[in-house]
Amino acid sequence: MQAFDYVRASSVDEVVSLLAQNGDQARVLSGGTDLLVALREGRRQAKLVIDVKGLAETSRIDYAPGKGLTFGAAVPCHRLYDNAEIAAAYPGLMDAATLIGGVQIQGRASMGGNLCNASPAADSIPALIAHSAIAVIAGPSGTREVPVEEFCIAPGRTQLQNGEFLVSLRVPAPAPGFGAAYLRFIPRNEMDIAVVGVGASVTLDESRTTFVAARIALGAVAPTPLYVAEAGASLVGKKVSAEAIEEAAKIAQAAARPITDMRGTAEFRKHLSAVMTRRTLEKAIARAKAA
Amino acid sequence: MSNKVRVQTKLNGHDVEFLAEPRQSLLEVLRDTLNLTGAKEGCNNGNCGACNVIMNGVLVNSCLVLAVEADGAEVTTIEGISLAGELHPLQKKFLEHAALQCGICTPGFIVSAKALLDKHPDPTEHEVRMWLSGNLCRCTGYDKIVRAVLDAADSPELEATRA
Structure with missing residues (x-):
């Protein structure tokens, strides 16, 4: 290396x-599961590797029911799903945390790192968007907050400016009647990269029959994880029904602009965008009803 | 070339100190500096699990950990799995079930399985298969490995290792 x-x-x-002194010659290290591979392969260059796992801000998990969740950008996936309370409150995040790599990757890899790696196919990003997560960024002029859907700007590129790094992720407390899910299509059972991934959340009314709110985000169908606000908005005020779900899936599909690569053709991904949106919504709705 | 850094670890129960360049992975140092060649370099990018070790109670790919990150950490490698000269029940069951051919993946599988049984002493077959999905074997086809792990989980000897 x-x-x-x-x-x-x-x-x-x-x-x-x-970071400010060293510019792009410095790299932030948390779990290292992307960074160390990239450095070894020469896809990234670094003169300085800054390990941020020792900071209280990047390694803490703060959760209180009704108040929400803040977790450090270096918190490895397993610390989230090993916490039963958090796992129950944030099911979409848990779907993603449990399928990023295998167990030994989840022991190191963080959602914050997954976000900063900015892969269009990242599993945690659509789930974070579905849960309305906010990225908390520290930089030379203080702290700023950016909704996760605005964080990635191109494949492998993020909002982060010189001197800035991702400190933590803030996820609001789920409202009553809330349910979320993340599903991806892969040709294997595990250990693969999404051909299409979808994160969805819904909030149902007191009788659990009508949509109050919904958020849908797709992965691997655009240069960045794609938040399709209008797909979620199409559900608001409607009764939960196969037709409403189908319409949201069509809107999500229309927004998808996939490419053909080794994992699938653009045509197949377009097809999957609707199928996976429908399935993910159904799972989120089932969870909202059970909540 | 960067200067070497002093790293202090608890390795397989012993205090071990070594020098490492920041760019060296824990795997490199285990194998080339400390002569612990049980952990294998398979893919060197986190896909195959042949280099797995347990660090501070968490299963990790040692090829994706910098050696300098292990400062202050407790690390268990395949060399630390056996018990006072006796094979660990997992090791015995791998032999009994002939759960290996060439053996390159075996240390990684046993370390992974150890981490599994530490956390879930009585796993289902599905749990075993999912847990081991980050370990690749190109010889045996997994079935014997899964049986060996399930059998080890049932073994009364395993209970004794927890005492």
């Missing part, structure tokens, strides 16, 4: 100043 220096950072300010 290319030679670099390593710093185990001990404060947010230290990370920001190291």
